[in-house]
Amino acid sequence: NAGVTQTPKFQVLKTGQSMTLQCAQDMNHNSMYWYRQDPGMGLRLIYYSASEGTTDKGEVPNGYNVSRLNKREFSLRLESAAPSQTSVYFCASKYGKEAFFGQGTRLTVV
Amino acid sequence: AQSVTQLGSHVSVSEGALVLLRCNYSSSVPPYLFWYVQYPNQGLQLLLKYTSAATLVKGINGFEAEFKKSETSFHLTKPSAHMSDAAEYFCAVSEDTDKLIFGTGTRLQVFP
Numbered sequence: 001n002a003g004v005t006q007t008p009k010f011q012v013l014k015t016g017q018s019m020t021l022q023c024a025q026d027m028n029h030n031s032m033y034w035y036r037q038d039p040g041m042g043l044r045l046i047y048y049s050a051s052e053g054t055t056d057k058g059e060v061p062n063g064y065n066v067s068r069l070n071k072r073e074f075s076l077r078l079e080s081a082a083p084s085q086t087s088v089y090f091c092a093s094k095y096g097k098e099a100f101f102g103q104g105t106r107l108t109v110v
Numbered sequence: 111a112q113s114v115t116q117l118g119s120h121v122s123v124s125e126g127a128l129v130l131l132r133c134n135y136s137s138s139v140p141p142y143l144f145w146y147v148q149y150p151n152q153g154l155q156l157l158l159k160y161t162s163a164a165t166l167v168k169g170i171n172g173f174e175a176e177f178k179k180s181e182t183s184f185h186l187t188k189p190s191a192h193m194s195d196a197a198e199y200f201c202a203v204s205e206d207t208d209k210l211i212f213g214t215g216t217r218l219q220v221f222p
Contacts, residue, residue, distance in 0.1 A: 004153075031208045040119065042200060042214035043154075050208040058209070090153060092210075097142045097161055099210055101153035 002026050006091050006102035013081045013109045021076040021105050023091030031094040032074035033058075034066060036087040037104070043090065049074055081109045112137045114201045116213035124221050129173075129188040131216045133201030136182065143184040144202040144210075145175055154200065160184060171195070196220045 007022045025032065030051045035043040035058075045058030049068040063085060065077045074093075078085060086109045091102045117132040135141055142161050146154040158169025165177040171194075175186045184201060201213040 033210065035212070040214060042116075043212040045209065045211060048208060048210075056208075059211070092154075094208070094210065097144075097159060097204060098156055099144075099154075101155075103153050104151075 004091055004093055004100050004102035006089075006105050008105060009103065010106050011108070013078075013107065015082060015109060017081050018077065018079050019081065020078075021089055021091075021107075022073070023075065023102060024073045025091075025093040025100070026072065027093060027095065027100065028071065029093035029095045029100075030071070032068065033092040033094070033099065034064075034074070034076045035090045035092065036060065036085075037090060038087050046076065046089075081107075083109045085109050112141065112203045112205045112209070112211050114143075114203045114211065114213040116201050116216050118216055119214065120217050120219065122219040122221060123191045125193055126190050129186070129191045129195065129218065131186040131199050131201075131218065133175075133184045133186065133213060134182050135184060135201075135203045137203060137205055139205050142204040143175075143177060144204070145169065145173070145184075145186050146200045146202060146212075147171075148198045148200065148215075150197075157186070157199070191218075191220045193220050193222065 004025045033048045034046040047066040052071045089105045092099045113136045144159045145157040160177045
């Protein structure tokens with residue numbers, strides 16, 4: 001019963017490098033989300049996907065791209081990482097009005 | 111646009127004391143409201159949710175929240191704090207869309 005699985009759990013990048021954060025859910029949920037969590041700022045919505053094949057910008061989309069590969073998977077890509085993107089990233093999926101979260105990816109950009 | 115405001119980034123209580131965490135929302139339509147809890151180095155777990163049924167909502171671990179439309183509030187309470195309640199708590203709002211917007215969080219400390 002995995003729920004929402006994020007990989008990797010930790011990552012250190014150099015400024016300008018690219019990487020993709022992976023997220024998969026096994027609950028057959030239509031909606032999936034990417035958030036970033038920073039001290040004192042709570043969780044801010046980066047992008048979300050209401051269904052397979054659709055994506056929409058959230059509150060802080062700049063510097064990120066997403067792909068809803070299929071119903072299970074929703075990836076977040078940083079094309080050129082910046083120190084301001086140092087954060088903890090959470091993926092979530094939603095059934096009805098309840099969201100289920102992964103364990104997070106701690107990303108440091110140096 | 112929907113938003114939530116959590117008053118007080120840190121709240122400290124003694125074990126056995128009342129817990130009160132404040133949340134006010136802004137929404138152009140009747141909202142759905144949530145409280146989530148985050149323990150250290152973990153993801154978020156749903157405590158309770160308001161979806162336009164009863165205004166007093168009971169959740170897990172003895173927590174409850176009351177939806178007050180006149181005050182645009184959804185404060186979280188627990189009559190008697192336990193050491194295990196120490197965590198960060200987030201209020202969230204969703205309108206009739208797929209967006210789920212969070213507040214900035216309140217860190218609860220419980221002292222023996």
